[in-house]
Amino acid sequence: MKGPIVDNLTLVRHPLVDHSMSYLRSADTDTESFQRHAQVVTRVLALEVLRDLETTPVNIQTPLEAIESQRLARRVIFVPVLRSGLALLDTMNNFVPGSKVGFVGMERDEGTAIAHQYYSKLPRQLGESLVVILDPMLATGGSALGTLNLLHRAGATNIRLACIVAAPEGVERLVTADPTIRIFTCALDRELNERKFIVPGLGDFGDRYFGTAGE
């Protein structure tokens, strides 16, 4: 992968992520276990995505004395890409009480692998906020790119993408479209197959998380 792309990409490393990723990737993992391990990796991912948030000093009074403390300097807005991004939402959101949430509905045509937008509802103040797109599988980048373009048109400038598995093709496509984007992923896999699934990957994340595989 080329130099500038590496600068935009953070690979989240932790033994707990390695452990849970082996369950997420295994075809033998059932829905309940898939959900639990997805929540573990999302917790570690959240801490990495939010690690360098700017804080600002505030004066507070503890029960014992006055002190200077720190609070987040900017609002954080999470934007899950429906449906699979919802799997990351509660865990992320719980780290930042009061964060706002926007929703973008993207559906991938299984034949062409092209994503089209069918829904969006975004909060205001995108321009002054850190906006974190939640999309667990960055494959061709179609859904994430559609969301990124929508967010840019709505005024967002400071945008991150949190995913669990990424393919080099998707990373390259997003960074080319927005050289300022920062992508956080728990795994950077080899490639896409002819059906545009990530390999080795973990299959269809939404189907496995929500238990709709084969339906």
Ligand code: URA
């Ligand atoms: N979406 C998924 O859920 N899995 C892939 O491998 C690619 C896109």
